[in-house]
């Protein structure tokens with residue numbers, strides 16, 4: 414299957430006053446049309462930087478040192494700003510953790526949705542939609558995100574709506590350009606648990622109904638499991654394990670993935686059995702040599718401190734970056 418998004422050996426550095434952060438260290442990912450990929454890892458593992466780099470909105474001083482990203486046969490790293498305007502928010506859309514930060518508190522929801530439609534028409538050099546066409550399209554978009562009283566919502570200001578409703582509005586805006594790829598960056602983290610479940614249900618429904626291709630970023634394994642067909646586990650700027658979600662969750666092979674899953678509470682199980690991963694994520698200015706996980710790994714041996722582990726295939730769709738994956 415041809416990849417819609419392909420990331421090959423991608424390295425990204427961010428210079429700081431204290432030294433250069435080696436934020437992404439040889440990322441390889443690929444996503445076919447209609448697939449959902451979850452990227453999971455602790456805060457600071459580089460998953461959000463990676464997601465934003467796909468959309469060309471990575472940290473300002475970040476620089477790619479090698480590798481490439483290709484979307485729909487276009488080399489993303491070589492696009493100029495005019496080309497990005499035709500892609501960003503149109504062919505690739507993103508929804509964020511805190512919807513309030515991305516909505517204008519001074520404008521009604523209807524006005525903001527309408528502005529998005531105007532901006533898309535301009536970016537794609539299409540004739541502007543009439544006021545009536547924009548109103549019809551706004552209603553369609555609100556219907557797609559299962560908002561049942563669109564007129565009230567369109568007339569509301571963001572502060573008059575609940576967090577879950579605001580996230581639905583942001584998803585509607587992200588769908589306005591009929592994107593080929595939707596990136597969801599911690600879309601449920603800022604919401605109450607019951608609302609989280611509703612937003613995950615909505616995303617799952619959109620994936621099935623619209624055939625969306627989705628990259629979902631989260632530290633929450635449960636949220637990833639609810640959406641993603643495939644999952645990539647990131648640690649300190651490296652993808653350490655990747656494969657079909659069910660396989661990774663039931664047969665994790667990388668010690669970090671095993672630790673991540675072992676740290677999850679089991680409401681039916683032994684309440685004493687939670688096991689935190691010892692230590693903290695490393696300083697990425699001076700990342701550990703060899704395997705970046707070795708200072709925290711219970712299975713580390715001498716080779717782990719000197720040689721970076723290559724990706725090893727351990728199944729039809731399951732790869733692991735660990736010297737001892739096959740032990």
Ligand code: SF4
Nearest residue numbers: 704707710717735736
């Ligand atoms: S390569 Fe070594 S240190 Fe890294 S995860 Fe595997 S066993 Fe642990």
